[in-house]
Amino acid sequence: MEDDKKILEDKGFNLQGQVVFENYSGPDWTNKTMDILLQKARIMCSDEVELYFAGVDVTSVHLYNPRIELEALHTILSFLDKALCSGYHTINGILHTLRELSIKLIQELGDKIRLETIIVTNYSCDKERYLLQWGKSKGVRSKLQVAYVEGAGRGAIATEDLKVGDIALEIPVSAIISEELVHESDMFPILEKIDGISLETMMLLWSMKEKHNPDSKFKLYFDALPEVFNTGLSFGVNAIMALDGTLLLEETVQAKEHLRTQYDELFPALCNDHPGIFPTELYTWDQFLWACELWYSNGMKVMFTDGKLQTCLVPIAGFLNHSLCPHILHYGKVDSATNSLRFPLSRPCNAGEQCYLSYGKFSSSHLVTFYGFLPQGENPYDVMPLDIDATITDCSKDCCPLSSWTNHMVRGTWFSKNPGIFHYGLPPPLLYHFRRAQSPMLQANTHENLETELEILEALRSTFEDMLETLGETDLDDRSTSWDVKLAMEFKDQQRRIVSSIVTSCYYGCKLLEDELLKK
Numbered sequence: 001m002e003d004d005k006k007i008l009e010d011k012g013f014n015l016q017g018q019v020v021f022e023n024y025s026g027p028d029w030t031n032k033t034m035d036i037l038l039q040k041a042r043i044m045c046s047d048e049v050e051l052y053f054a055g056v057d058v059t060s061v062h063l064y065n066p067r068i069e070l071e072a073l074h075t076i077l078s079f080l081d082k083a084l085c086s087g088y089h090t091i092n093g094i095l096h097t098l099r100e101l102s103i104k105l106i107q108e109l110g111d112k113i114r115l116e117t118i119i120v121t122n123y124s125c126d127k128e129r130y131l132l133q134w135g136k137s138k139g140v141r142s143k144l145q146v147a148y149v150e151g152a153g154r155g156a157i158a159t160e161d162l163k164v165g166d167i168a169l170e171i172p173v174s175a176i177i178s179e180e181l182v183h184e185s186d187m188f189p190i191l192e193k194i195d196g197i198s199l200e201t202m203m204l205l206w207s208m209k210e211k212h213n214p215d216s217k218f219k220l221y222f223d224a225l226p227e228v229f230n231t232g233l234s235f236g237v238n239a240i241m242a243l244d245g246t247l248l249l250e251e252t253v254q255a256k257e258h259l260r261t262q263y264d265e266l267f268p269a270l271c272n273d274h275p276g277i278f279p280t281e282l283y284t285w286d287q288f289l290w291a292c293e294l295w296y297s298n299g300m301k302v303m304f305t306d307g308k309l310q311t312c313l314v315p316i317a318g319f320l321n322h323s324l325c326p327h328i329l330h331y332g333k334v335d336s337a338t339n340s341l342r343f344p345l346s347r348p349c350n351a352g353e354q355c356y357l358s359y360g361k362f363s364s365s366h367l368v369t370f371y372g373f374l375p376q377g378e379n380p381y382d383v384m385p386l387d388i389d390a391t392i393t394d395c396s397k398d399c400c401p402l403s404s405w406t407n408h409m410v411r412g413t414w415f416s417k418n419p420g421i422f423h424y425g426l427p428p429p430l431l432y433h434f435r436r437a438q439s440p441m442l443q444a445n446t447h448e449n450l451e452t453e454l455e456i457l458e459a460l461r462s463t464f465e466d467m468l469e470t471l472g473e474t475d476l477d478d479r480s481t482s483w484d485v486k487l488a489m490e491f492k493d494q495q496r497r498i499v500s501s502i503v504t505s506c507y508y509g510c511k512l513l514e515d516e517l518l519k520k
């Protein structure tokens with residue numbers, strides 16, 4: 001993030017800087033102060049993708065990414081809470097007023113982005129209820145219940161109105177499936193002798209057998225797992241063919257090949273050498289793939305109190321679905337006071353509403369491959385990497401913050417607020433790269449360079465038009481087919497929409513430039 005820091009400093013933002021409250025009087029003081037705090041916090045919470053698309057205009061970051069807005073408001077709230085706890089008594093009133101305003105803004109943001117959850121009523125949730133009861137007996141505290149929700153399997157529904165900071169779910173470490181279990185198992189002495197095998201793979205092999213163990217401590221957890229996962233790793237030939245023209249085709253094929261190689265390295269050898277511990281019928285390729293999908297779609301990174309980060313399966317928390325602007329943003333660190341994993345709310349969730357988690361800042365291609373779904377709403381992390389030789393501008397690294405980006409990408413131009421001349425809704429570092437490539441001595445975007453601009457935009461338009469052609473037309477006849485073809489086609493539609501937005505933006509950009517040139 002060194003480059004990002006540089007961009008911030010160039011904009012006059014000092015991340016380490018103290019917040020100084022000045023002139024706390026006047027009717028609009030609270031709103032103005034909140035604006036200043038938000039500008040800082042948005043930048044602090046921005047990731048490389050947002051900073052790339054914002055270019056030097058980092059203050060615009062929040063407009064298109066509600067998740068960053070939520071993180072920023074949350075950062076402010078934590079800062080105010082800390083300040084209130086540390087007892088700056090003279091300004092307590094001000095801090096409280098700002099705190100109330102942050103809570104109000106978080107509430108308003110939640111209302112704006114609320115997703116409707118349709119609960120499917122004709123599904124019994126017996127297995128899930130048994131698991132919740134088991135959890136309670138193990139010390140799990142939950143303000144969530146499980147229901148079948150349209151389009152996402154099971155989901156977690158708030159049983160009461162939950163406020164910012166409330167703990168929706170608390171799981172004691174003893175109810176988490178972690179490495180400890182594989183260490184204690186009879187497989188460990190065999191597995192630890194295998195060269196290069198990771199603890200994650202050991203856990204995966206352990207879970208394949210434990211799933212069938214009638215005496216397992218986690219039996220109710222395994223019983224409540226889906227029989228199939230329907231991720232991109234299970235795509236059939238037709239779905240893979242439907243991905244033709246997208247990068248996801250190669251990604252899914254490679255991911256599956258990688259897993260197949262891993263399986264072939266272990267089996268049938270382990271079953272032949274240790275049939276008592278690795279029974280052949282439990283270690284088929286299909287069951288291996290099921291376990292991979294389980295760990296990819298349900299595994300959670302957990303930081304334990306000894307500082308070790310492990311991928312774990314967390315019963316009950318595994319019912320939480322993902323959202324682009326979730327209720328639960330910060331989780332995954334075991335609380336040392338309670339020795340439990342807590343899931344606190346970053347935005348309110350009303351009783352009966354589905355409570356969402358963030359799985360991470362993932363692109364749709366990642367979510368399709370490893371989780372098997374496309375999130376609702378516009379995903380700001382849906383970026384297409386561009387294979388561009390960025391070394392042309394490398395020599396000018398220090399002159400302009402835009403030159404520091406070496407990996408270029410695009411996303412839907414609807415995320416940009418600036419379709420105007422010299423911007424065209426396209427990422428500023430990408431345009432900068434092409435400008436420098438065309439005319440290395442270029443100092444600024446001026447009307448002298450209109451011809452160069454036009455050449456760049458025409459070249460970009462032609463590249464993305466070719467890409468659109470490669471993606472082909474939507475085949476509406478295939479809509480009623482299997483889940484995998486449907487998902488692959490929805491993904492491709494989304495890719496088409498992104499590319500098409502870029503073509504349209506280039507087209508309008510060219511028009512703007514032609515009009516300007518006529519005026520000259």
Ligand SMILES: C[S@@+](CC[C@H](N)C(=O)[O-])C[C@H]1O[C@@H](n2cnc3c(N)ncnc32)[C@H](O)[C@@H]1O
Pocket residue numbers: 151152153154155226229297298317318319320321322323370371372373374375376
């Ligand atoms: C950790 S599990 C969540 C619980 C899951 N729905 C279930 O029934 O077991 C992750 C899986 O839930 C589904 N999922 C999560 N978020 C989703 C969303 N926003 N839309 C559709 N499916 C989602 C995907 O199938 C994903 O692989």
